[in-house]
Amino acid sequence: MASVGIRSVKKQFGSVQIIHGVDIDIEDGEFVVLVGPSGCGKSTLLRMIAGLEQISGGEISIGGTTVNNLPPKERDIAMVFQNYALYPHMTVHDNMAFSMKLRNAARSEIDARVEQASDILGLKPYLDRYPRQLSGGQRQRVAMGRAIVRDPQVFLFDEPLSNLDAKLRVQMRTEIKALHQRLKTTSIYVTHDQVEAMTMADRIVVMHDGIVEQIGSPLELYDHPANLFVAGFIGSPAMNFIPGVLRRADGRAWVESDGDVRLPLPPLGGGRDGQKVTYGVRPEHLTLDDGGVAAVVSVVEPTGADTFVYADIGGVPICATFDERHEFSPGRPINLSPRLDAVHLFDTGTGAKINRAD
């Protein structure tokens, strides 16, 4: 186990720079998830940590040692690939034993380690099978088994669940998390799925266009997104954004939006009158309130636990979720009131958060 340091790391392919200086400190034993939309550079960053891509600038260290110029095999890391990258011509046992065989480990030691790993992952009955004879979930487990056998300093996961069906994905998510709690090996996990990030991570790194937008625990990111991108990316259904103009008068603040809509705000610590802003509020922070903002229901989706209500506020589509049951019908006007302490205000131009007065 080891800490991982990433300091102003840059990457360019030819003249295209895809990572513009990234700083992340990962503590020993931590489970960190790199999340972001496709093309944000998260997989490239992971591959640079693995040593599969050259580092164009900056420094990566594992356990305090700079690894920029170390070949992958000397970095003591194990990686689980998106397509598992199992050797199709080797049995499950041989797949897991391959790295130790290359290091000329004793046969008894190899068998013991493979046995142990297959025990943890429930792969015992499949040791003599070939990858082709396994289901997707079993292959995924073998890929993890191969990493566990190595007993590396750091586990790297490159979108390991994206090839599984939805149900299995949820199950494997829990298994990987349980595995980490058991082995406590530093893990870096790349995904584009923010739900995966939220459920698995100790800390989440949100990346976008080759930079880090925000680093924090799942709930920190959820409750206090640093900017418009993080606010929109984290959370499902996504945060509602209503564009408008900030108004401040008589020590009070509100947002004016299209269609003469007036959105209430808590006392603000920043922002100026007339500033173009985006008003953000999560679906579950909207409540029915006769004195609230007028909205028109367009679609109602009951899921059992919650009811998703899609509505229109001054022409802007929004979503509200309710865990209590109400009668809604499309076309009906309702009044919604945001929970003031959960309202987020962003500058529309820069995407930066406008602070509340605390």
Place this chain on the structure above:
Amino acid sequence: MAVISEGLDRRGVGWRRLAAIVADSRDLLGWLFMLPAAALLLVFLLYPLGLGLWLGLTNATLGEPGEFIGFGNFVTLFSDDVYWLSVFNTILYTVVASAAKFMLGLWLAILLNQHMPFKAFIRAIVLLPWIVPTVLSAIAFWWLYDSQFSIISWALRHLGLIKTNIDFLGNPLNARISVIIANVWRGIPFVAISLLAGLQTIPSSLYEAAVLDGATAWQKFRFITLPMLTPIIAVVMTFSVLFTFTDFQLIYVLTRGGPINATHLMATLAFQRAIPGGQLGQGAALASSMIPFLVASVMFSYFGLQRRKWQQGGRD
């Protein structure tokens, strides 16, 4: 009139019913669709093969249909030193040339699989020896190997490496080496391009996983490339061996089997006995005697290099 049209109708119904029966029966329909291909095979492959085998059992000569003489031709051949020399030559030629083609072809395929500028262009160039008609390339080699005008001898002489021209095709050992080199040159593209296609089906993530597992370049080749390539190698080398074993054109143009039969292959000897020599029966018998060797080499690759267990979906 009414009666006739009724009859026609009934016949129409009968045809339609027959068509319906055929269309409903998967087996019948399958056989029907295979018929054209089967007819082609029968007329152009099986019939000549049968005819050849039959000729081998007769004493036919050019202009004489001949009579059935049983295994007489074979008895004659088996006591003929030239025949056994041609068998030896053919096996030597096939083994050495195929091994060289395999190793050089694999090496070339791996080189071509690397990232490099003008990749597609270079790959196309590699195919050239395969595209040029054999006879043309054989004639080019004939010039290269000419005892007086050989550019190889000329170049080596001007470099001061040799004093007199090399007798490429006049000396038995030189001739054997020369024809094998010509065959290898011609056969490499087929092996290289086929293996390159095989190499490209190996996912790069396997190599990445192997690198992380600590594999060296040699270990990646030994444990990933080679096993993953075996199925393609089996097919490619079966064909390569068959082509080499039955080679005729190169030898016929370069040496006509000489000097002193040192480069006579079974195919060239069969032709020489049958057409210029007029002994159709004996030539046919000689050609038939290649069949066991060919079947053996196909069996070898079928059983030795057949699809591995890991490629099959089911349980073993």
